[in-house]
Amino acid sequence: MIADVVLGLQHGDEAKGKITHQLCSKGNYTHVIRFNGGCNAGHTIYHEGKKFVTHHIPAGVFYGVESIIGPGCVVDPEQFFKEIEELEEAGIPASTLVSIANNAHVITKDHKREDSSDSRIGTTKRGNGPAYRDKYNRVGTRAKELECFKGYLVDIYEELYSNPDAEILFEGAQGFGLDIDHGDYPYVTSSHCTTASALLNGVPPQAIRKVWGIAKIYETYVGAKSFQPKDAVFDTIQRVGEEFGATTGRKRQCNWTDIDTLLKAVRMNGVTDLVFNKMDVLREVGEWKFKSKDKLLHFQDESQVKSWITSFFSNSPTISNVYFSGNKDRI
Ligand code: IMP
Ligand code: MG
Numbered sequence: 001m002i003a004d005v006v007l008g009l010q011h012g013d014e015a016k017g018k019i020t021h022q023l024c025s026k027g028n029y030t031h032v033i034r035f036n037g038g039c040n041a042g043h044t045i046y047h048e049g050k051k052f053v054t055h056h057i058p059a060g061v062f063y064g065v066e067s068i069i070g071p072g073c074v075v076d077p078e079q080f081f082k083e084i085e086e087l088e089e090a091g092i093p094a095s096t097l098v099s100i101a102n103n104a105h106v107i108t109k110d111h112k113r114e115d116s117s118d119s120r121i122g123t124t125k126r127g128n129g130p131a132y133r134d135k136y137n138r139v140g141t142r143a144k145e146l147e148c149f150k151g152y153l154v155d156i157y158e159e160l161y162s163n164p165d166a167e168i169l170f171e172g173a174q175g176f177g178l179d180i181d182h183g184d185y186p187y188v189t190s191s192h193c194t195t196a197s198a199l200l201n202g203v204p205p206q207a208i209r210k211v212w213g214i215a216k217i218y219e220t221y222v223g224a225k226s227f228q229p230k231d232a233v234f235d236t237i238q239r240v241g242e243e244f245g246a247t248t249g250r251k252r253q254c255n256w257t258d259i260d261t262l263l264k265a266v267r268m269n270g271v272t273d274l275v276f277n278k279m280d281v282l283r284e285v286g287e288w289k290f291k292s293k294d295k296l297l298h299f300q301d302e303s304q305v306k307s308w309i310t311s312f313f314s315n316s317p318t319i320s321n322v323y324f325s326g327n328k329d330r331i
Pocket of ligand 1: 011012013040041042121122123124125126127128129173174178187188189190222223224
């Protein structure tokens with residue numbers, strides 16, 4: 001068994017969907033598995049010139065790869081079937097490619113109702129937190145208990161371990177800065193967003209081949225805490241980068257990338273391939289900065305940024321490649 005992992009290193013919205021989509025277009029993956037979260041995620045994917053936003057369904061469906069909502073996820077049946085329908089209408093054979101791990105947990109109407117009154121964390125109001133709470137309190141409902149999921153269920157052990165050639169792409173949701181343990185608690189999501197979280201879905205650590213850590217060249221965050229400093233440049237970045245939440249339409253707050261936190265994320269996740277997206281945005285804005293220990297690092301231009309980053313991460317023992325991308329549909 002071989003497994004590659006795609007995960008976010010910041011606060012979600014790093015364009016993980018784009019990377020999964022691209023990797024599926026040329027990889028030999030037999031399965032794409034979403035390993036955490038629910039429909040709080042919003043993955044924007046440009047496929048054959050068309051824009052798609054998926055919340056539950058892994059990006060494998062666009063290239064005919066079997067796509068599983070893993071045991072570490074929580075699933076809202078309403079949202080799930082809505083998405084299947086939308087993809088089918090667009091000619092993507094989602095209903096035959098997608099399955100749900102029978103031990104994934106269900107987001108119920110009560111979970112959504114409860115989450116809809118949140119103002120403390122600034123959640124996506126999709127019922128994510130209450131669903132995970134009930135799972136860990138051992139009063140949750142599992143996917144296999146719902147009649148409507150019949151025909152979509154899969155036993156992850158049977159599926160993966162009966163196939164000696166299984167090659168899995170794990171697709172993460174949210175990002176390290178929103179991780180329940182390593183993020184800025186309580187301004188986090190209710191699941192684990194790390195490489196370890198992919199393993200929790202039932203594969204051995206020895207299977208991991210590559211870990212794709214995805215970042216943006218600047219940071220964004222959506223939620224209740226104050227994140228964006230008072231400086232007009234961040235309004236410009238927000239506008240040029242079209243930084244609106246794919247799930248809720250909220251404006252994403254912007255800031256310079258905190259390079260020390262990013263290094264922590266790279267180390268704790270064993271990132272092998274590091275991607276910086278949205279280079280085109282800062283190119284248009286015309287300012288290049290990072291934060292380090294509450295100081296600002298200033299750069300003259302894009303090439304100075306690139307060589308500084310490459311040398312900064314060259315000391316990280318796990319990293320083999322650093323990529324910079326200024327494209328919506330590929331690295
Ligand atoms: P929840 O996951 O809906 O409970 O929200 C908790 C926090 O995570 C809030 O700050 C959300 O805005 C944020 N969040 C959850 N999912 C995403 C995502 O996919 N992208 C960006 N932020 C997210
Ligand atoms: Mg998103």
